[in-house]
Amino acid sequence: GDSVTQMEGPVTLSEEAFLTINCTYTATGYPSLFWYVQYPGEGLQLLLKATKADDKGSNKGFEATYRKETTSFHLEKGSVQVSDSAVYFCALSDRQTSYDKVIFGPGTSLSVIP
Amino acid sequence: GAGVSQSPSNKVTEKGKDVELRCDPISGHTALYWYRQSLGQGLEFLIYFQGNSAPDKSGLPSDRFSAERTGGSVSTLTIQRTQQEDSAVYLCASTPMADTQYFGPGTRLTVL
Numbered sequence: 001g002d003s004v005t006q007m008e009g010p011v012t013l014s015e016e017a018f019l020t021i022n023c024t025y026t027a028t029g030y031p032s033l034f035w036y037v038q039y040p041g042e043g044l045q046l047l048l049k050a051t052k053a054d055d056k057g058s059n060k061g062f063e064a065t066y067r068k069e070t071t072s073f074h075l076e077k078g079s080v081q082v083s084d085s086a087v088y089f090c091a092l093s094d095r096q097t098s099y100d101k102v103i104f105g106p107g108t109s110l111s112v113i114p
Numbered sequence: 115g116a117g118v119s120q121s122p123s124n125k126v127t128e129k130g131k132d133v134e135l136r137c138d139p140i141s142g143h144t145a146l147y148w149y150r151q152s153l154g155q156g157l158e159f160l161i162y163f164q165g166n167s168a169p170d171k172s173g174l175p176s177d178r179f180s181a182e183r184t185g186g187s188v189s190t191l192t193i194q195r196t197q198q199e200d201s202a203v204y205l206c207a208s209t210p211m212a213d214t215q216y217f218g219p220g221t222r223l224t225v226l
Contacts, residue, residue: 044205044207045217089156103159106155107155107156
């Protein structure tokens with residue numbers, strides 16, 4: 001079945017460091033890919049998405065490119081801030097096999113220190 | 115506009131009691147999901163409603179868990195004879211046909 005794998009955390013970075021959180025997926029169809037973020041004490045919210053191969057999603061300085069050849073959707077940011085401290089979830093939605101059902105990765109906790 | 119709302123925001127109950135958690139999705143969203151998030155853990159899928167189709171209950175951990183969605187809108191998650199391991203944040207999300215999930219703030223359940 002479809003699945004999402006993320007790099008294990010927690011990840012701790014200094015402010016202004018470069019961030020990469022790896023995400024790879026397994027899907028039988030042509031999924032849409034997402035990154036969700038959960039700030040401390042808050043619910044999940046969509047950070048960015050990409051719906052087809054080679055699309056790049058971007059928001060708040062974060063980017064991720066849908067790479068079909070490597071089945072990856074790695075999250076990157078050039079210069080993290082303390083306010084980026086949160087848990088990041090990679091997810092997919094494979095409409096060919098599961099309609100709108102969304103499958104989440106386990107989440108990666110990020111802590112940014114001043 | 116109004117987002118997904120959940121009630122109560124916090125629920126403390128005694129072991130063995132039944133609890134009901136409510137989710138009001140965004141109007142017009144056809145799909146509704148329930149997830150469970152234990153402390154420091156990822157999201158555990160519980161159940162999925164899509165329009166008038168039979169729900170996908172494959173994630174419910176035991177027969178003590180059930181959910182319904184009335185009139186294609188409000189959903190109630192019921193946990194019978196609660197156990198301490200049921201303590202978690204229960205999240206509801208709804209989606210239109212465009213994949214993006216909109217999450218509610220969650221209900222924090224504590225079973226003493």
